[in-house]
Amino acid sequence: MKIPHHRAIRPTLALATLAALAAPSVSLALDYDPHRTYTENCVVTYKNDRFRAKWWVEAGHTPAEVDNAANPWDTPWERTGQGSPTGCPGGDPVDPGKPDPGQPGRVLLSELLADEARLTADALMAAVRASIRTLDNASVEAVAPGRSHNPVNVRRVEAIVDETRFDYLFPLRAPEYTYRGFLQAVAKFPAVCDDYKDGRDADAICRKTLATMFAHFAQETGAHESWRPIEEYRQALAYVREMGWNEGARDGYNGECKVDGWIAETWPCGTYPDGAFKSYFGRGAKQLSYNYNYGPFSEAMYGDVGSLLDAPERVADTWLNFASATFFFTYPQPPKPSMLHVIDGTWHPNEADRSAGLVPGFGITTQIINGGVECGGSAEHAQSANRITYYRAFAATLGVPVPADEVLGCKGMKQFAEGGAGALPIYWENNWTEQAGCKLVGYQTPFSGLKPGDYVACVRKAFPHLEIVDDVRK
Numbered sequence: 001m002k003i004p005h006h007r008a009i010r011p012t013l014a015l016a017t018l019a020a021l022a023a024p025s026v027s028l029a030l031d032y033d034p035h036r037t038y039t040e041n042c043v044v045t046y047k048n049d050r051f052r053a054k055w056w057v058e059a060g061h062t063p064a065e066v067d068n069a070a071n072p073w074d075t076p077w078e079r080t081g082q083g084s085p086t087g088c089p090g091g092d093p094v095d096p097g098k099p100d101p102g103q104p105g106r107v108l109l110s111e112l113l114a115d116e117a118r119l120t121a122d123a124l125m126a127a128v129r130a131s132i133r134t135l136d137n138a139s140v141e142a143v144a145p146g147r148s149h150n151p152v153n154v155r156r157v158e159a160i161v162d163e164t165r166f167d168y169l170f171p172l173r174a175p176e177y178t179y180r181g182f183l184q185a186v187a188k189f190p191a192v193c194d195d196y197k198d199g200r201d202a203d204a205i206c207r208k209t210l211a212t213m214f215a216h217f218a219q220e221t222g223a224h225e226s227w228r229p230i231e232e233y234r235q236a237l238a239y240v241r242e243m244g245w246n247e248g249a250r251d252g253y254n255g256e257c258k259v260d261g262w263i264a265e266t267w268p269c270g271t272y273p274d275g276a277f278k279s280y281f282g283r284g285a286k287q288l289s290y291n292y293n294y295g296p297f298s299e300a301m302y303g304d305v306g307s308l309l310d311a312p313e314r315v316a317d318t319w320l321n322f323a324s325a326t327f328f329f330t331y332p333q334p335p336k337p338s339m340l341h342v343i344d345g346t347w348h349p350n351e352a353d354r355s356a357g358l359v360p361g362f363g364i365t366t367q368i369i370n371g372g373v374e375c376g377g378s379a380e381h382a383q384s385a386n387r388i389t390y391y392r393a394f395a396a397t398l399g400v401p402v403p404a405d406e407v408l409g410c411k412g413m414k415q416f417a418e419g420g421a422g423a424l425p426i427y428w429e430n431n432w433t434e435q436a437g438c439k440l441v442g443y444q445t446p447f448s449g450l451k452p453g454d455y456v457a458c459v460r461k462a463f464p465h466l467e468i469v470d471d472v473r474k
Helices: 013-020 109-119 123-131 137-142 152-160 163-169 179-188 202-221 262-266 291-302 306-310 320-330 339-343 351-355 362-374 382-398 454-462
Strands: 043-046 049-053 077-080 105-108 427-430 438-441 466-469
Touching: 105 109, 109 454, 109 466, 123 339, 137 179, 152 179, 152 202, 163 179, 179 320, 202 320, 202 339, 202 362, 202 382, 262 291, 291 306, 291 320, 320 339, 339 362, 362 382, 427 454, 438 454, 454 466
Parallel strands: 105 466
Antiparallel strands: 043 049, 049 077, 427 438
């Protein structure tokens, strides 16, 4: 006999407050309060500016993040016009207070897993999952140049860029960047330079992938010294740590470690013996920065977030210096698609993308990497122009055709938006109903739709008094 169970439970105080927002009341003046949380589309006044909440904003996340964060387009606030009325749709900002004990409910784990499967059945979600799959670390450690049993994608890369060519292309590289480490980073993500079963030319895609990667390496980590006899495009990988930073340096990109909230809870920062937080300045070929990037990368590499949050120096000193770049290459950042899916043709721009100037070509990879700084103006930004020069050089070296009509720059491009083809919601959030469950959203939360088990974890957090039973009982 199955145990009795039901999905609907009494909402907590926070949910009841959300329901109350439907009441037809309007706040006419709303100054930002750091002790409150805000729902989507709330408009507040902060330091004589007005800001709109793009999604749920936890207490303490001030509108100042728009100016202070490295990626302001990923912050929960955005500036809005001075003429915009302040207030929240339908009422006041939410004050969660103390959760109501609620009424316990009961649900089968199999039922939640079925919900997860149904909600993630999208074909694009399946394609993303396939592209971010990883090889076990024991197999990665076995990879070596010329090894006959190297994975197929590694052998393809070796055929295009052997060790001699690698040495030629990167003569100024820091000693931590090794050819074997590069091959291991490719091995870790089998979708990079993999075979295709649908007729796509895997060798051509791999050549274009490498030319694209190397061009961005040259901009992010290059020496940029025009006086050298070595061309600038071959000056990549000169830096393994962000300029001005060294291991042991304090207060480097760790502001999120010091603020209470889900980011610090989900990706807890490592500490020195004196209790000071580790620094998460840029390391590796992609210059990985911030705890909320080190944590997910650590989980992709080792299955736990703590390995690299506790020892971020490994992103500089080991093959992870290249793997951090292949990680970034394969993972999407909705509403942005992954660079892999742009290059291999999985991403097809829709009308919203095309009207924003977001079309396939090298330029859109710059938009993905650093569009908020380098893209959108009437003239090509100097950094973007560098990337174009480097890409042309690497493309010529690796035999990659560059069509005359390929969009290589990103001037005039608008930012990726929710209506675009890459706007795949990949994070779980409370569904804000009495029906126990979570929904997929486009903004970042602690729970990923790409990670098995996170749906159940989301439900547990959203409905703490729900009993989840993992089997039937007689």
